[in-house]
Amino acid sequence: MAPQSFFILLVLFLHSFSSTISAQSPAAAPAPSATNVTAVLEKAGQFTTLIKLLKSTKMADQINTQLSTSNQGMTLFAPTDNAFSSLKAGTLNSISEQQKLQLVQFHVLPSFYSAAQFQTVSNPLHTQAGNTDDGQFPLNVTTSGNQVNITTGVVNAAVANTIFTDSQLAVYQVDQVLLPLSIFGTPAPAPAPSKPETKIKGADSPSGSSDSGSTAEASSAMGVEQHGIAAAASVGVVAILAAFFL
Numbered sequence: 001m002a003p004q005s006f007f008i009l010l011v012l013f014l015h016s017f018s019s020t021i022s023a024q025s026p027a028a029a030p031a032p033s034a035t036n037v038t039a040v041l042e043k044a045g046q047f048t049t050l051i052k053l054l055k056s057t058k059m060a061d062q063i064n065t066q067l068s069t070s071n072q073g074m075t076l077f078a079p080t081d082n083a084f085s086s087l088k089a090g091t092l093n094s095i096s097e098q099q100k101l102q103l104v105q106f107h108v109l110p111s112f113y114s115a116a117q118f119q120t121v122s123n124p125l126h127t128q129a130g131n132t133d134d135g136q137f138p139l140n141v142t143t144s145g146n147q148v149n150i151t152t153g154v155v156n157a158a159v160a161n162t163i164f165t166d167s168q169l170a171v172y173q174v175d176q177v178l179l180p181l182s183i184f185g186t187p188a189p190a191p192a193p194s195k196p197e198t199k200i201k202g203a204d205s206p207s208g209s210s211d212s213g214s215t216a217e218a219s220s221a222m223g224v225e226q227h228g229i230a231a232a233a234s235v236g237v238v239a240i241l242a243a244f245f246l
C-alpha cells in the first residue's frame with residue numbers, strides 16, 4: 001500500500017473514531033441498571049439450586065422482564081441449597097418439566113411485598129403458579145410477632161431473612177422448599193372413573209346418610225347413574241379447558 005493512501009486511511013480512521021467518541025460521550029452516563037434476580041441471588045450465595053431452576057425454567061428472564069415492564073414489582077421466596085438438599089431424595093427428579101415450572105412459579109408473587117406488609121396480607125396469596133383454590137396452589141402467610149411463616153398445605157416454612165429489597169423486587173430466604181398442594185399434596189379425587197358401575201357407593205355407605213352425602217353419593221341406582229353423568233360432564237369440561245389452554 002502506498003504511504004499516501006495509508007495516511008489517508010489513518011486520518012479517516014482517526015476521524016471516525018474520534019467522532020464516534022464525541023457522539024457517544026453524552027450518553028456515557030451509567031444507565032439505571034435494571035434489577036437482575038440472578039445476580040441478586042448469586043451475590044447472596046447459597047442459592048445455586050434455585051438459580052439453576054430459575055434458568056432452566058426461563059423464570060429468571062421472565063422475572064427480569066416483568067421487573068422492567070411492570071410497576072407492580074415482584075416478590076421471590078428463595079429456598080437455600082440446604083432447603084433443596086433436605087427434600088426427600090429424588091423429589092425434583094420425580095416431577096415433570098411442567099411441574100418444575102409450577103414449583104418455581106409458586107415461589108414468585110406478582111407484586112412487591114415488604115416484610116411489614118406480611119403482617120396484614122389476606123390469605124391465600126396469589127402466586128405466579130396461578131389458582132389459589134383448595135388443592136391447587138394456595139400459599140398462606142402466617143405471622144407470630146416478627147416471625148413470618150409460609151404454609152402451603154404441605155409445608156410450613158419460616159421466612160428467615162430478607163436477601164434483597166428495593167422498591168421493585170423483594171427476595172426472602174426460606175428454610176424449606178415451598179411444595180404446592182397440587183403437586184405434592186394428597187392426590188385430588190380421581191377424575192372421571194372410566195367404569196363408574198364398578199364403584200357403587202350405596203354398597204358401603206349407611207342408608208341414613210342423605211343429610212351429609214352429596215347427590216352423587218345417594219345409595220340408589222339413580223345415584224350411580226348421576227355419578228356417571230357427572231363424571232362424563234367433567235370429562236367434557238376438562239376437554240374444553242384443555243382445548244382452550246393448548
Ligand SMILES: *[C@@H]1O[C@H](CO)[C@@H](O)[C@H](O)[C@H]1NC(C)=O
Pocket residue numbers: 036037038039042064
Ligand atoms: C443477570 O445476571 C446474570 C449473573 O450475573 C448474568 O449471567 C446475566 O447475563 C444477567 N442478565 C441480564 C439481563 O443482565
Ligand SMILES: *[C@@H]1O[C@H](CO)[C@@H](O)[C@H](O)[C@H]1NC(C)=O
Pocket residue numbers: 123124138139140151152153154
Ligand atoms: C389459607 O388461608 C385460607 C383463608 O384463611 C384458608 O381457608 C385455607 O384453608 C388456608 N390454606 C392453607 C393451606 O393454610
Ligand SMILES: *[C@@H]1O[C@H](CO)[C@@H](O)[C@H](O)[C@H]1NC(C)=O
Pocket residue numbers: 142143144147148149156157158175176
Ligand atoms: C414456622 O416454621 C418453622 C419451621 O420452618 C416452625 O418451626 C415454626 O414453629 C413455625 N412458626 C409458626 C408460627 O408457625
